[in-house]
Amino acid sequence: MWYNRLSEYLLQKNYSNSDDCPCVFIKKSQTGFCIISVYVDDLNIIGHKQDIDEACQHLKMEFELKDLGKTKFCLGLKLEHLSAGNFVHRSACVQKVLERFNMNKAYPSKTPMVVRSLGLNTDPFRPQDEGEKILGPHVPY
DSSP states (O other): OHHHHHHHHHHHTTOBOOSSOTTEEEEEOSSOEEEEEEETTEEEEEEOHHHHHHHHHHHHHHSOOOOOOSOOEETTEEEEEETTEEEEEOHHHHHHHHHHTTOTTOOOOOOOOOOOOSOTTTOTTSOOOTTOOOOOTTSOO
């Protein structure tokens, strides 16, 4: 019922959505665009500052709305708003997995890596050439 009421209201305010993504509403304007993403009873509003403010005003006129500021977590993703841009990562999810398997206090260790050359003739791991002698059991792999 909540989604139906919200959807009808946003469509009246000239937002559009598609059958492919019914939880996303988009409105283009002179200054840019505004995207409203709906997840259960949470809304994420993305766009130009002026368009976001206008969308919030429309929503506050019709619904009880609490502005929680910039999104910090959404669907398991952590969002950090930096001056250089936005950083999206899943460190919280990784931490939960580590805790679940009692690995949160484990220490990292270096993994030895084989150094490979990029030359076809000097790469010891290249595919075997025709007529090349197969190494016997005296050569450890």
